Amino acid sequence: MFVARSIAADHKDLIHDVSFDFHGRRMATCSSDQSVKVWDKSESGEWHCTASWKTHSGSVWRVTWAHPEFGQVLASCSFDRTAAVWEEIVGESNDKLRGQSHWVKRTTLVDSRTSVTDVKFAPKHMGLMLATCSADGIVRIYEAPDVMNLSQWSLQHEISCKLSCSCISWNPSSSRAHAPMIAVGSDDSSPNAMAKVQIFEYNENTRKYAKAETLLTVTDPVHDIAFAPNLGRSFHILAIATKDVRIFTLKPVRKELTSSGGPTKFEIHIVAQFDNHNSQVWRVSWNITGTVLASSGDDGCVRLWKANYMDNWKCTGILKGNGSPVNGSSQQGNSNPSVGSNIPSLQNSLNGSSAGRKHS
Amino acid sequence: MEEFDGEPTVTWIPGLNSQKKQMCFDWGPGEMLVCETSFNKKGKSEMVAGCPFIHIIRKDIDVYSKILRKLFNESHGIFVGLQRIEEELTGKSRKAQLVRVSKNYRSVIRACMEEMHQFAVADKDSASGRQFSSQVSILSAMELIWNLCEILFIEVAPAGPLLLYLLDWVRLHVCEVDTLSADVLGSENPSKHESFWNLPGNTQTLTELELRWQHWHEECERHLQDGTFASDPRLESLCKVLLGDDAALLEQKELLSNWYHFLVARLLYSQPTVKPMDLHLYAQSSLDLFLGGESSPEPLDNILMAAFEFDIHQVIKECSIALSNWWFVAHLTDLLDHCKLLQSHNLYFGSNMREFLLLEYASGLFAHHSLWQLGVDYCDHCPELGRVSLELHIERIPLTTEQKALKVLRVCEQRQMTEQVRSICKILAMKAVRNNRLGSALSWSIRAKDAAFATLVSDRFLRDYCERGCFSDLDLIDNLGPAMMLSDRLTFLGKYREFHRLYGEKRFVDAASLLLSLMTSQIAPRSFWMTLLTDALPLLEQKQVIFSAEQTYELLRCLEDLTSGRPLCAEPDAQQLQEDDIETTKVEMLRLALARNLARSIIKEGSLEGS
Numbered sequence: 021m022f023v024a025r026s027i028a029a030d031h032k033d034l035i036h037d038v039s040f041d042f043h044g045r046r047m048a049t050c051s052s053d054q055s056v057k058v059w060d061k062s063e064s065g066e067w068h069c070t071a072s073w074k075t076h077s078g079s080v081w082r083v084t085w086a087h088p089e090f091g092q093v094l095a096s097c098s099f100d101r102t103a104a105v106w107e108e109i110v111g112e113s114n115d116k117l118r119g120q121s122h123w124v125k126r127t128t129l130v131d132s133r134t135s136v137t138d139v140k141f142a143p144k145h146m147g148l149m150l151a152t153c154s155a156d157g158i159v160r161i162y163e164a165p166d167v168m169n170l171s172q173w174s175l176q177h178e179i180s181c182k183l184s185c186s187c188i189s190w191n192p193s194s195s196r197a198h199a200p201m202i203a204v205g206s207d208d209s210s211p212n213a214m215a216k217v218q219i220f221e222y223n224e225n226t227r228k229y230a231k232a233e234t235l236l237t238v239t240d241p242v243h244d245i246a247f248a249p250n251l252g253r254s255f256h257i258l259a260i261a262t263k264d265v266r267i268f269t270l271k272p273v274r275k276e277l278t279s280s281g282g283p284t285k286f287e288i289h290i291v292a293q294f295d296n297h298n299s300q301v302w303r304v305s306w307n308i309t310g311t312v313l314a315s316s317g318d319d320g321c322v323r324l325w326k327a328n329y330m331d332n333w334k335c336t337g338i339l340k341g342n343g344s345p346v347n348g349s350s351q352q353g354n355s356n357p358s359v360g361s362n363i364p365s366l367q368n369s370l371n372g373s374s375a376g377r378k379h380s
Numbered sequence: 381m382e383e384f385d386g387e388p389t390v391t392w393i394p395g396l397n398s399q400k401k402q403m404c405f406d407w408g409p410g411e412m413l414v415c416e417t418s419f420n421k422k423g424k425s426e427m428v429a430g431c432p433f434i435h436i437i438r439k440d441i442d443v444y445s446k447i448l449r450k451l452f453n454e455s456h457g458i459f460v461g462l463q464r465i466e467e468e469l470t471g472k473s474r475k476a477q478l479v480r481v482s483k484n485y486r487s488v489i490r491a492c493m494e495e496m497h498q499f500a501v502a503d504k505d506s507a508s509g510r511q512f513s514s515q516v517s518i519l520s521a522m523e524l525i526w527n528l529c530e531i532l533f534i535e536v537a538p539a540g541p542l543l544l545y546l547l548d549w550v551r552l553h554v555c556e557v558d559t560l561s562a563d564v565l566g567s568e569n570p571s572k573h574e575s576f577w578n579l580p581g582n583t584q585t586l587t588e589l590e591l592r593w594q595h596w597h598e599e600c601e602r603h604l605q606d607g608t609f610a611s612d613p614r615l616e617s618l619c620k621v622l623l624g625d626d627a628a629l630l631e632q633k634e635l636l637s638n639w640y641h642f643l644v645a646r647l648l649y650s651q652p653t654v655k656p657m658d659l660h661l662y663a664q665s666s667l668d669l670f671l672g673g674e675s676s677p678e679p680l681d682n683i684l685m686a687a688f689e690f691d692i693h694q695v696i697k698e699c700s701i702a703l704s705n706w707w708f709v710a711h712l713t714d715l716l717d718h719c720k721l722l723q724s725h726n727l728y729f730g731s732n733m734r735e736f737l738l739l740e741y742a743s744g745l746f747a748h749h750s751l752w753q754l755g756v757d758y759c760d761h762c763p764e765l766g767r768v769s770l771e772l773h774i775e776r777i778p779l780t781t782e783q784k785a786l787k788v789l790r791v792c793e794q795r796q797m798t799e800q801v802r803s804i805c806k807i808l809a810m811k812a813v814r815n816n817r818l819g820s821a822l823s824w825s826i827r828a829k830d831a832a833f834a835t836l837v838s839d840r841f842l843r844d845y846c847e848r849g850c851f852s853d854l855d856l857i858d859n860l861g862p863a864m865m866l867s868d869r870l871t872f873l874g875k876y877r878e879f880h881r882l883y884g885e886k887r888f889v890d891a892a893s894l895l896l897s898l899m900t901s902q903i904a905p906r907s908f909w910m911t912l913l914t915d916a917l918p919l920l921e922q923k924q925v926i927f928s929a930e931q932t933y934e935l936l937r938c939l940e941d942l943t944s945g946r947p948l949c950a951e952p953d954a955q956q957l958q959e960d961d962i963e964t965t966k967v968e969m970l971r972l973a974l975a976r977n978l979a980r981s982i983i984k985e986g987s988l989e990g991s
Contacts, residue, residue, distance in 0.1 A: 021389065021391040021412075021437050021438065021439055022391060022437070022438060023391065023392075023393060023394065023435050023436070023437055024411065024436045024437065024438045025435070025436040026394060026395065026433045026434070026435050026436075027433060027434045027435075027436070028433055029415065029432045029433060029434050031432065034417060034418055034432075035404065035415050035416070035417050035432055035434075036404065036417060037404055037406075038404055038405065038406050038413045038414075038415045038434060039406050039413075040406050040407065040408035040411075040413055042775075042776065043409065043776055043777070043778040043779075044408030044409040044410060044411060044776065044778065045778050045780075047406075047408075047413055047434070049415065049434065059434075063780075067434075067436075088807045088810070088811075089803060089806045089807050089810060090810065091810050091811070091814055092814070108814075110814055110815050110816070144803075168813075168836065243419075249772065251765060251768050251769065251772070252765070252768040300419070302402065302404075302419040303404060303405065305405065305406065305407055306407065307407045308407060308408075308409055308772060308773075308776060309743060309769060309772050309773070311743075314405055314407065314412070316402060316403050316404060316405055317402070318402060318419065318420070319398065319402075320396070320397070320398025320399060320400070320401060320402050320403065321398055321403075322403050322405055322414060323388070324388070328736070334388075335388045336388050336389070337388050337389050337390075337391065338388050338389070338390045338391070339390075339391045339393055339403065339414060339437065340390065340391075340392065340393065340396075340398040341392065341393040341394070341395065341396025341397055341398045341401075341403075341416075342392060342397070342398070343396070343397035343399075344392070344394055344395075345394065345395060346394040346395035346433055
């Protein structure tokens, strides 16, 4: 891997989240400076900030894009106890010339009594829907029934998790065989708090979300959680960021064996556990095919985990910084990537005259 | 088998100190975003000294290299060709065909090497020149490895000719061998050498060859023992070389640039009829002798050794570690799979590994704005996971131009990927609606077969018409054809426009019938009925009678239907009252016009001239 470009972020305070849009041509950043910035990639590959605006009255923890089927829509959540939905308005032509775009707030979700720690849009086949979770221990699911009118959102579900929540993840699987599923992580540090990872499933009959599983083996505070995209598997894969990186598989137990009408029961296995970060792991996230997991920890590194075709997981890459400065202007591209050997000795092996080979 | 045994590769992020800060990140379709943050300081706002940077990280894929693009394009052609001729490959010609494919791949690598070499030479003193140089070396290594694999695995050279192939291989890749052969040829017994160099075609059997060589070898030995060359140490040394004396050969180390050259030389002089299965014995000892314990084997050495040991899986594994681009292992593995070599190890692993590597390679291609089209073909030829992989990747391709969008859609439509077609068209339709390009939005909705969205866009059109009194995108609406049936609202839009056309062409009777049918068939939304009835007014006030009596009755019924259904406002405000006033006036005008028309039509139909 190589750094293709470095862009000066221009936020006045700590950045808490960065988010690519669906196609990777736009990105959003959010910060303790209470603002969100949107960046667009030009034809030449350069990134420009096309919008920057104050979104909340407290630190903004997360920012996320809706699926482009719903237009250009963002959601943000904040320490100020609210989450908000933003839509891009196609502006006047002179705005376009200046390379600026406008975002308007479509709704503020004010139901939480505490800091809202995560906000995630549901998979697109569920319509325009999002979930938030808060330090008050409640996961709230909102829906906009009319995608052309984003100012109308209704609170559809309130799921009480009983513990302060830090993260949520929707199961992206769009297979009709799986009911909608959401995983919730808690960073509650009290010793009595057992259910740090809970999985809720939507029941068609009761029209409610019911708890399907608790991962009892996870007893330390959970900072992030992520379902993997499904490449046609019959089972689910869930990654957890806690004091280490953990990857679980959840195989649905056949319905006939469980009492009908209840949530699906799962066979839970842990397939990987890595403590290479040597510290708390704060973020986990899957690439778009669900083949690589990235994790970020207190050790200041991002690690990449991959399974070979025999399903053995290993760390295949590390991103870290040694404090060396960023050179030159605010954007620099690396335009001459190498053919693909990260081990220079492959090249040296060819030239008999390399060091260590020459014998006089 | 695990191909990630190597240490994880480290990528250094500038401007970040891992001791002090952490990183937040996000994945994109082809890139990753990484940004400095601090996870422990939630709730406390800390003014940051200096400016944080957002870094775009890419996998070390070479899709961005212009020169390598040719490699990708041409090898893609070879790959697809190989998949297609698979069924036709039988018997003896099969092996020849597969060897030809292998040689094609190698010539593509060489062509790329040469082009890159030009750049390296032209740019000798700069950093990019040096980089080109190193890339040339890597490509050269790839060709070296592939060539060896071709000889051992695909050509499956039997004992005897094996050495010939290996000699060619060494000659091709190591220039210094010419010096050595010149030495040999310049020695005292050229005739003996010539007879040896002119190796037989089909005229001699292996045993005959072996016998002749044995005889010659004994003669050499005798010369040495007799001290024939004692006067000239160089000749004596040369004789020892010819006898395959390892020590003598090693003395010529400068001429032998590497251990595999040494190996082939040893074999040439001591085991010219070496059998493939014995190769590994000489390979390992050659490596050990050559390195002499002073250095350890490097990645390339391990790869070649694995090949000499006929351990295909090990070759692929080592290559996967040493080369961070999947191009090489993907294509080589696929070819070896066609040679049925992977299956002989283990069917399950074989087929999965091939797909695994091909899809790894393909996913790198999808990140590129035009090479993604190659990626499609690779997915197509992975029967197990190719389709679902394609589905995930193709949705993410940025639809930067209409042309590109159409290309992507064609790919999906050809493969009956209906959900992806729907999704992509929906994205484009939504973008068009938000930019108020209703015609574009409508055509994308139709292509998506999205009735609901087509209804929505049609409503917009109608609303636009009401506000501006004219239609936009007439061309599109006029030529809807059978697509009109997608949604009722769309059908209405199309028919309503047809009404206007008929009116414009002064085909009043047809226009009138159409107008009426729009209401009676319930295709027109109720909200639009008033507009339609108002449209009827000019037809009612023509000199000639257009609406028949029957039709006029229908119109009256519609009007009554409409007015009786109107809810009464509890407390109408000023504006509501004004609107009501306008409505009442309209209704009265209509009633009058309809009554008049009724009268005229009854008279007309009752008269002798007919209706």
